[in-house]
Amino acid sequence: MKSHARLAAAFLKQEERAHWHDQALWYVREKRDRMAASVPDWEALRETAQAIKRHALANLPRYLEEFERNAAARGAIVHYALDAAEHNHIVLELLKGRNARLVAKSKSMLSEECGLNEFLERNGIEVVETDLAERIIQLAGERPSHIVLPSIHIRKEEVGDIFHEHLGTEKGESDPTRLTRAARTHLREKFLAAEAGISGVNFAVAETGAVVICTNEGNADLGNSLPDLYIAVMGVEKVIPKTKDLSVFLRLLSRSATGQPISAYTSHLLGPRPGQEMHIVIVDNGRSEILRREQFHKAAFCIRCGACLNTCPVYRRSCGHSYNFVIPGPIGTILAMHRDLKKYKDMPYASTLCGSCTAVCPVMIDIHRQIVLWRNEVVKAGYLGRAKLAALKTATLGMKRTRLFRMGGWTVRKLLRILPPFVLDNRLTIWGKFRDLPKMPAQSFRAQYRAYSRRKTDPLGLGANREGRP
Amino acid sequence: MSLGRVGLFIPCYIDQVYPRVGMATVRLLEKLGVSFDFPADQTCCGQPQFNSGCFKDAAKLAGKMFRVFKDFDWVVCPSGSCTGMVREYFELLLERDKDRDDFKHLVSHTFELCEFLIDILKVETIEGSFPHKVGLHQSCHGLRGLGLGVPSEQVLPGRTGKVLRLLKSLRGIEVVTTGRSDECCGFGGMFSVFEGAVSSFIGRDRIRDYEQAGAEVIASYDVSCLMHLDGLIRRDKKLLKVMHIAEILDRAAA
Amino acid sequence: MTDSRRLVLNRLKEHAIAGDTSYPAYSHPHTGISDPRRSFQSVIESVGGECRFVADLEAARKAVTGFEVFAMAKQVCSYVKEIADGNFDAEAKADAHQCADVDLTIIRGELGVAENGAVWVNADPLRHRALLFLSGHLILVIKGRDIVPDMESAYARIDFTRLRSGYFISGPSKTADIEQCLVIGVHGAKSLLVLIVG
Numbered sequence: 003m004k005s006h007a008r009l010a011a012a013f014l015k016q017e018e019r020a021h022w023h024d025q026a027l028w029y030v031r032e033k034r035d036r037m038a039a040s041v042p043d044w045e046a047l048r049e050t051a052q053a054i055k056r057h058a059l060a061n062l063p064r065y066l067e068e069f070e071r072n073a074a075a076r077g078a079i080v081h082y083a084l085d086a087a088e089h090n091h092i093v094l095e096l097l098k099g100r101n102a103r104l105v106a107k108s109k110s111m112l113s114e115e116c117g118l119n120e121f122l123e124r125n126g127i128e129v130v131e132t133d134l135a136e137r138i139i140q141l142a143g144e145r146p147s148h149i150v151l152p153s154i155h156i157r158k159e160e161v162g163d164i165f166h167e168h169l170g171t172e173k174g175e176s177d178p179t180r181l182t183r184a185a186r187t188h189l190r191e192k193f194l195a196a197e198a199g200i201s202g203v204n205f206a207v208a209e210t211g212a213v214v215i216c217t218n219e220g221n222a223d224l225g226n227s228l229p230d231l232y233i234a235v236m237g238v239e240k241v242i243p244k245t246k247d248l249s250v251f252l253r254l255l256s257r258s259a260t261g262q263p264i265s266a267y268t269s270h271l272l273g274p275r276p277g278q279e280m281h282i283v284i285v286d287n288g289r290s291e292i293l294r295r296e297q298f299h300k301a302a303f304c305i306r307c308g309a310c311l312n313t314c315p316v317y318r319r320s321c322g323h324s325y326n327f328v329i330p331g332p333i334g335t336i337l338a339m340h341r342d343l344k345k346y347k348d349m350p351y352a353s354t355l356c357g358s359c360t361a362v363c364p365v366m367i368d369i370h371r372q373i374v375l376w377r378n379e380v381v382k383a384g385y386l387g388r389a390k391l392a393a394l395k396t397a398t399l400g401m402k403r404t405r406l407f408r409m410g411g412w413t414v415r416k417l418l419r420i421l422p423p424f425v426l427d428n429r430l431t432i433w434g435k436f437r438d439l440p441k442m443p444a445q446s447f448r449a450q451y452r453a454y455s456r457r458k459t460d461p462l463g464l465g466a467n468r469e470g471r472p
Numbered sequence: 473m474s475l476g477r478v479g480l481f482i483p484c485y486i487d488q489v490y491p492r493v494g495m496a497t498v499r500l501l502e503k504l505g506v507s508f509d510f511p512a513d514q515t516c517c518g519q520p521q522f523n524s525g526c527f528k529d530a531a532k533l534a535g536k537m538f539r540v541f542k543d544f545d546w547v548v549c550p551s552g553s554c555t556g557m558v559r560e561y562f563e564l565l566l567e568r569d570k571d572r573d574d575f576k577h578l579v580s581h582t583f584e585l586c587e588f589l590i591d592i593l594k595v596e597t598i599e600g601s602f603p604h605k606v607g608l609h610q611s612c613h614g615l616r617g618l619g620l621g622v623p624s625e626q627v628l629p630g631r632t633g634k635v636l637r638l639l640k641s642l643r644g645i646e647v648v649t650t651g652r653s654d655e656c657c658g659f660g661g662m663f664s665v666f667e668g669a670v671s672s673f674i675g676r677d678r679i680r681d682y683e684q685a686g687a688e689v690i691a692s693y694d695v696s697c698l699m700h701l702d703g704l705i706r707r708d709k710k711l712l713k714v715m716h717i718a719e720i721l722d723r724a725a726a
Numbered sequence: 727m728t729d730s731r732r733l734v735l736n737r738l739k740e741h742a743i744a745g746d747t748s749y750p751a752y753s754h755p756h757t758g759i760s761d762p763r764r765s766f767q768s769v770i771e772s773v774g775g776e777c778r779f780v781a782d783l784e785a786a787r788k789a790v791t792g793f794e795v796f797a798m799a800k801q802v803c804s805y806v807k808e809i810a811d812g813n814f815d816a817e818a819k820a821d822a823h824q825c826a827d828v829d830l831t832i833i834r835g836e837l838g839v840a841e842n843g844a845v846w847v848n849a850d851p852l853r854h855r856a857l858l859f860l861s862g863h864l865i866l867v868i869k870g871r872d873i874v875p876d877m878e879s880a881y882a883r884i885d886f887t888r889l890r891s892g893y894f895i896s897g898p899s900k901t902a903d904i905e906q907c908l909v910i911g912v913h914g915a916k917s918l919l920v921l922i923v924g
Contacts, residue, residue, distance in 0.1 A: 011669035020673065026906055028652065035624060041841075043754045044627040053750035060747035062738040076890070082731040134912055135903035151903065158905045178904035186912055193913070194823055210886040220859045220899040220914025227856035228822055238738060243749065245886055249877035250754070252894075253841070260902075263769055263842035264877075267859075267914065268894035272886065275855055290737035299742050313625065315656045315674050316667070352667060354660025354674075355523065356612040361625035377525025386525060390666070394521055398529040401484065402536060407515040411488040436672035437703030440489050447482055447491035451498060451510055 003326055003345070006352040010320035023155060024318040030151070031312040033261020034362065041253065051250050052366040055303040058242055059293060065208040065241045066284065072211025073282055076273025083285045086116035092283050093118060093200065093233055094125055100231045100279070102127070102197035108215070108222035109133045110202025111149050111306055112237050112285060114328050118200075129200075130192045132221035134185055141168045147322030149329055150259045150308035155321050189221070199225030203236035204305070205251060206282075209244045212272045213282065216255065216265040223269055232274065235283045238290070239302045251305060254364035258309040292340050297375050301336045303365040310359035310369055316352055325349060332359035336372045339379065347385040350376040408448070415442040475592070476545030478508035481537075481582070483554045483695075484516035490695045496722040497550045497585060503725050504593060508548065514540045519557045522565065523661040531565040538566060542574045546592065547582040550718045552614020552694045555584040560617055584618055585718055586635045586693055596637055600724030603644030607687030608636060609678070609701070610654040611694035620693065624653050635693055635717060642724045650681040659700035675704045682712060693717045756876035762840035763922065766873050769843030773897035774910045775918040777843075779870070783808040786867065786921050790832070795863045795917055799829035803857065806832050806867050809921075822854035831861035835895075838873040838920065839880045844896035845920055846880060848889065855891050859899075864915040866895065870924045 014020050038044045058065055070080045083089035089112075097105065105122065107129050113119065119129045119140075131140040135153035139146055142164050146152030153161070162176040171184045201222045205214040213234050215222045226232045242251065256262045274280030292302045311317050311331035322330035327338035327346055335353070338346035350373045359369040380386055401407050419442045445453075456463075480501070482494045501508055518533030537558075541547050549555045562579055569575040589595040610633070614620040621633030639647055658664070658674025665671075679701060682690050690712055692698050698714040705712050759765045767777045780786045787809045790796050796810070803825070804812030810832055816825050833852075835845035845866045849855040858864065874880050884892065899914030910916060 007667045007669070010667060014669050014673050021677075024677070029906065038625075038627050039629075040758065041627070041756065042758045043756070047754055050750055050752045050754065053752075056743055056745075056747050057749045060741055060743045062741075063735045066735060066738070082734045084730050084733055088730060132913065133903075134901045138903065153903055154906075158907070161904050178907035179909050181904055182901060182909040182912060189913060190826070194826055210889075212886060212889075218900050219912040221912070223859045223893070224856065224913055227854070227859065238734065245881050245884070246878070249881050250752070253754075253877050262773065264839075264844050264894065264896050266773070266895065266897050266900055268844070268896075270886075270889070270892045272890055275891070284734070286734045286737060290734070290740075293738065293741040293743070296742035296744065315658065316670055319670055319673050350525075351663070352670075354612070354656050354658060354663045354671075356656035356660070357616040358612075358623075358625060358656070361616055361623050374523065374525070377523075378527045379525075381525040381527070390524065390662075391526070394524050394526050394529060398521055398526070398532060401516040401518075401533055404513050404515055407484070411484075415488060436668045436707070437675070437700065438706040440699050440702065442489065443491050445491065447487040447494035448510070448512055450491050450495055452512075454495070454498070 005348040006320065006324050006326070007348065009324035010352070013321050013324055014319065020319055023321055026154060027312045027318045030261060034258055034309055034312065037257035037261050037263060041257070047250055047254055048364055048366050051254055051364055052303065054242060054247050054250060055365050059239060059302055062238060062241065065243055066238060068208040069206050069211055069241050072209070073213070073273070074211070076211050078211065078273050078280045078282050081281060081283045083283055083287070085287045089116045089235065089283055089285045089287065090118055090121040093235070094122060096231065096233055096281055097122070097127055097198055100197065102231055104192070104196050105129045105198045105200055106132050106193050106196035106225040106229065108199070108201035108217065108225050109136055110200070110235055111329060112202055112235050113200070114146065115287065116285070130189070130196070132189050132193065132225055133217070134182065134219060137185060137189065138164060145323065145328070147330065148308060148311055149306055155323065193224040193228055196225065196229045198231040198233065199229045200233045200235065201225055203234050203240050204255070205248060206236055206241045207245055207248065208241055210272060212245070212270045214248060215269045215271070216252070216267070218266040220267050223267055226269075226271065227275060230277060231279050233281045233283060235285065237285055237287070255305055255307055258362065258364045259307040288340055295340075298336065298340065298372055300367045301333070301340070301372065303367050304333050305365060307364055309362040309364065313358040313362045315356060315358070316354060320352070325352065332369045332373070333367070336369060336376065339376045343379060343383055344385055347380045350374070350380065408446070411446055415446070418442040419444070475506065477543070478506055478546045478548060479541050479544035480508045480510045481514065481541065481547050481549040481554065482510065483549065483551045485699070486550065486695055489699065490716070493550055493695050493716040493718055496716065496718040500718055500722040500725060501548070503722070504589070504595060506593070511540050517554050517557045518565065519554060520661060522557065522561060527565060534562055534565045538562070538569060538575060538578060542578055545581065546588070547578065548585055548588045549582065550585045550693070550716065551696070552584050552611050552618055552620055553696060555582055556613035556617040558582040584614055584620060584693060586638055587618060587620060589638060590634045597641035598638060598721050598725050600726065601643035602720055602724040604688050605646045605648050605686050606639065606689045606691050606720070607648050607650060607682040607685055608639060609657060609690050609692040609697055610635070611692050611697045612656050614693050615654055621654065638721065639691070639717070642720070648682070648685040648687050650685045652681060657697040657701055659697050661696070664700055671700070672704055675701055676708070679704060679710065679712065683710070687712065689713045689715050691715050691717055691720055754878060756841045759840050759875045762873045762875050763870065765840040766838050766843055769841070770897060770920055773843060774900060774908070775843065775897040775920060777920045777922065779922045781924065783923060786923055789921065790865065793919065795830055795919070799863070801828045802830045802832070803828050803861070804832040805851070806834055809867065816857050817853045819854065822856040822860070825854055825857045825860050828857060828860060829862040830865065831857055831863070832865040832867065833858070835866045835868040836872065837880055837883060838868045838922070839877060839894070840873055841876045842896055844894040846884060847893050847895055849891045849893060850889060858893065858895070859914045861915055863917045864895070864898070865919045865921060867921045867923060870922050873922070
């Protein structure tokens, strides 16, 4: 498995594409800024959102039970899954129970996390992603590169090629409108033929048992209203206490995610439609462990808006595929670390710790702080590379004793001034590979300051002449 | 004005690589009538180690810094990131000391240079001229951690940044704005070495923005960012100059 | 399966959320909206929808008759008989799939939200909620006095006690998934007209 650094470096080799990707996501960040600025209470809303999450997650069993009671009273059947395997198994059994072979699926990061599609396909079930971006990457055989804009890394000409191959559009067609029309026709057929619909859940309201789903395309709604079997899958952390709380989260969600005041459709489902079986699968898969870690529990507040991805200078220039976890970018990093510290140890280092992610997060997760704390976990577990560790330990030794620091600094500076430029500013040294070294001064600040102070107190140099230390 | 004892905290890389920033800070403080000490026993706040995740090592250096500075009434530092290290993370590193009065005093009384001028000395303007086009690079730790500016992500109507105010007070200066007013420079400490490709790509984007905005000088309150940008400027043989805020204010206040 | 339920709920009893975890008392009315009708209109139009103010249902009928989508529609399903009779009776269809070719659906909304141009549609009166998404085009009808400033005030007015499904619909179906180019009319309605009566 290649590290983020290697994958990102490869991505950046195509400079024009990298700039295009960076600009596309910065544009979404700008739209988010304009939307946020139009809501006078924006910062207060974020505080309230965080407070609701703190309360809800500190009382999850109670709210899950309330949600389950209310959803069941409306006719939904509620299941619990400990982990990804159980989630997949439950879904498969439900589909087999109705002999459903074609599924119309709407976006669910949870299902990506559990590898649901691959599992169902292995068991002879055709899963059709109906969100346009998800369908594009499904046809292309790729992973999503963003949690809200899964195909943001794909150019329209490339979509044209994918559709030409799989949907029979004209070769060379790259007009987004015509391509989308072709997808509409193609997916309509699937919606009408589907025997089951599966979707994720944005919010589950304990007070009423309502499942709330936000889309711009309306695909989740076709998927949950046409087939006679509908399965909603959700992580335990999706439950919120009251209907009123929806107002807080919905006002923050779309503005943060795509710079829209609200998604085109915000659907509230309380039980199945007549003649339909509706199931809700509530999944833990490690979330309970996240909640037990004092320094890291806020990662469970996430409402999957993706704003942190859009604002991250590193994510924009490396693309989601440079991260090895199903969710990339800042939030992906702090979630991945809970999943597997060793496997994802490079992710927390794929950050400049600029803090922009924390500043945009609608539920005020301290993302960049968690990232640096995870670095400490990586080091404590012994996973930081030996060379890096050695370099840092040497530096620490050199800085603990002032004398060592002064002499070490003097030596390095002297060396760097003596060595010819071609040795230093060349592509082989880790700094010099990318940029020039600063010019090393002859004297450190402390030496200059000592001389400066002496001149001020003793301008004629009459006092005792102490040996000049570096 | 009696401030009590002011200690000058000079980051390790300023001491060894950019002493001119330290000297500019010294002269500026003197011109403003501040008497201070430079405790020569200081070395480093531990940020490079902390940044890499080596908290144990960082704590050793942080502890040393605490011992060196604990008896000062104020600590002034020409670096947003090092000041941020003290104010935001020392408590995490020095758990044993965090309830001590002198520790709490150090954490709450360590100031970056510009915020020391504005918040403590109540100096909002510097008398002097600097007739150049300057791009202000709002380094991340100082911006979002210390509140030296108004982060573009937040909705805080009516506020202006502290550093911007100081700069704009100089006669003849033109502070140019870029489309991305506070995007990271890409340095990120060890990131610049661990992920050199991304680091330099980001840095070059920033430089291009300042060039397009017509800046002659890129200024910042963190010379680490400037060192990174300058390395790219010189590698690409561009004409931009980099200057620390202390150098600009010191030169103007001559 | 009940074992998993018990296990999951037990696991979630312990958490490391320190400090005050009480439910927050809050109220965040949107204070930036001086003219709710104008706000509503400008947001709906900015997201690709259309919005028209009419004095009464008779005026609404006239507006719809002159609407190009209405003129071109072969199958029109109307739940607002004062505005149009329609020629497609979705209520008489046993299966939602039979509504797949409806060109235009006209239906009442209960309220409009000024901060985001959304209309709340209670789908319980419909035999087939899928109609809202199968229909080629949508016309939603709301009363002017039912435009509220923000989502908080909207939710305060919605009764969930017997509701089976309800939707905030803000604009036609859309996507920007192909190179961030906005395309209207993906899976759901290709256009949305909101008639604000009175």
